[in-house]
Amino acid sequence: xxxxxxxxxxxxxxxxxxxxxxxxxxxxxxxxxxxxxxxxxxxxxxxxxxxxxxxxxxxxxxxxxxxxxxxxxxxxxxxxxxxxxxxxxxxxxxxxxxxxxxxxxxxxxxxxxxxxxxxxxxxxxxxxxxxxxxxxxxxxxxxxxxxxxxxxxxxxxxxxxxxxxxxxxxxxxxxxxxxxxxxxxxxxxxxxxxxxxxxxxxxxxxxxxxxxxxxxxxxxxxxxxxxxxxxxxxxxxxxxxxxxxxxxxxxxxxxxxxxxxxxxxxxxxxxxxxxxxxxxxxxxxxxxxxxxxxxxxxxxxxxxxxxxxxxxxxxxxxxxxxxxxxxxxxxxxxxxxxxxxxxxxxxxxxxxxxxxxxxxxxxxxxxxxxxxxxxxxxxxxxxxxxxxxxxxxxxxxxxxxxxxxxxxxxxxxxxxxxxxxxxxxxxxxxxxxxxxxxxxxxxxxxxxxxxx
Numbered sequence: 505x506x507x508x509x510x511x512x513x514x515x516x517x518x519x520x521x522x523x524x525x526x527x528x529x530x531x532x533x534x535x536x537x538x539x540x541x542x543x544x545x546x547x548x549x550x551x552x553x554x555x556x557x558x559x560x561x562x563x564x565x566x567x568x569x570x571x572x573x574x575x576x577x578x579x580x581x582x583x584x585x586x587x588x589x590x591x592x593x594x595x596x597x598x599x600x601x602x603x604x605x606x607x608x609x610x611x612x613x614x615x616x617x618x619x620x621x622x623x624x625x626x627x628x629x630x631x632x633x634x635x636x637x638x639x640x641x642x643x644x645x646x647x648x649x650x651x652x653x654x655x656x657x658x659x660x661x662x663x664x665x666x667x668x669x670x671x672x673x674x675x676x677x678x679x680x681x682x683x684x685x686x687x688x689x690x691x692x693x694x695x696x697x698x699x700x701x702x703x704x705x706x707x708x709x710x711x712x713x714x715x716x717x718x719x720x721x722x723x724x725x726x727x728x729x730x731x732x733x734x735x736x737x738x739x740x741x742x743x744x745x746x747x748x749x750x751x752x753x754x755x756x757x758x759x760x761x762x763x764x765x766x767x768x769x770x771x772x773x774x775x776x777x778x779x780x781x782x783x784x785x786x787x788x789x790x791x792x793x794x795x796x797x798x799x800x801x802x803x804x805x806x807x808x809x810x811x812x813x814x815x816x817x818x819x820x821x822x823x824x825x826x827x828x829x830x831x832x833x834x835x836x837x838x839x840x841x842x843x844x845x846x847x848x849x850x851x852x853x854x855x856x857x858x859x860x861x862x863x864x865x866x867x868x869x870x871x872x873x874x875x876x877x878x879x880x881x882x883x884x885x886x887x888x889x890x891x892x893x894x895x896x897x898x899x900x901x902x903x904x905x906x907x908x909x910x911x912x913x914x915x916x917x918x919x920x921x922x923x924x925x926x927x928x929x930x931x932x933x934x935x936x937x938x939x940x941x942x943x944x945x946x947x948x949x950x951x952x953x954x955x956x
Contacts, residue, residue, distance in 0.1 A: 639733075639736065738760075768932075793905065795881060883905060
């Protein structure tokens with residue numbers, strides 16, 4: 505029925521456009537075929553009739569244009585139809601699918617969060633403060649060490665304050681204030697100052713830069729303080745599905761060989777960019793466009809205090825920002841699918857020559873003496889497909905290029921939206937109500953998240 509509808513609409517549109525074109529230039533559409541054939545056979549005998557040739561040439565051009573537009577229209581609806589079929593392959597109708605498992609009173613009040621990273625730790629704390637019972641499961645509770653997720657833009661800082669978690673920035677050891685960017689053009693040697701927008705007090709809004717692991721530990725410490733949160737160190741092995749509805753997870757606690765299960769009417773998947781559950785719950789594909797290669801520069805001077813720097817070099821943009829009193833992070837965006845084998849040699853030969861003078865010596869020292877690491881830069885559009893009983897959020901759900909520094913801001917905004925939506929859901933086993941909330945979430949995030 506869907507395909508038949510699209511084909512009928514396409515036929516009607518093409519027919520109307522052709523009729524409009526013919527009537528506009530004064531040709532009877534019914535006699536077009538005869539006239540076009542006659543014109544083709546007698547072109548040689550009327551070469552001197554320029555007006556007639558021009559008119560029929562215009563007809564051919566316009567008809568070709570119509571078919572190009574029609575093909576584009578058909579391609580558009582084919583993509584929509586493919587996405588529709590894929591979405592409904594994953595998504596199960598809430599009205600007909602009900603789990604056989606009967607949740608106990610304790611289980612019915614529980615939300616399981618998989619992953620205690622930026623989003624997982626934050627949403628667990630926020631939900632616990634709103635009187636939800638939360639079980640937070642994390643594979644490794646030691647301080648993580650990553651080269652991205654270290655720069656939070658002013659918008660993200662504001663949302664964190666709105667969520668009541670600004671103390672995580674205050675307690676984050678040696679976090680640095682950031683009030684704008686300095687953009688360096690390697691071709692001309694010019695530098696441009698781009699400050700953040702001003703706040704109501706006429707002062708520049710502030711972002712924060714920090715060591716990723718320090719910030720994560722601050723968020724986890726906030727979660728530990730909440731009596732409504734149970735934190736488990738263990739590996740989630742699988743989702744428990746019952747009649748197409750997720751009703752909990754199986755996990756293996758750290759230093760234990762036996763698997764255990766925990767039941768809940770809602771599981772929030774926040775296990776990051778390398779999510780093991782995405783392929784079963786997400787209708788979109790991850791695209792890797794480049795790799796960030798980074799290291800630490802010690803005691804690196806700043807051309808302007810409290811400013812990140814971006815070097816527009818060829819072919820690799822370079823991002824620099826201070827993450828502690830003595831440490832500055834440098835990230836080189838290398839556009840390739842496979843990194844060079846000798847990455848240090850590559851950085852010294854292909855990146856060092858493009859750096860401004862004040863960055864050259866610290867960069868060379870960092871490459872030679874510090875640990876050089878890489879991270880794929882992934883893009884993942886959000887998916888409208890989902891299963892009842894589970895939500896995907898954070899990098900497991902939506903990723904953008906880390907050069908923009910917008911990933912954490914988007915994650916905190918998602919939490920802010922869901923916090924308001926959860927207040928309207930008294931019973932998490934009401935899957936229809938959760939589904940309606942998910943639709944509102946998709947619509948609301950489009951208004952604030954479509955930015956670079």
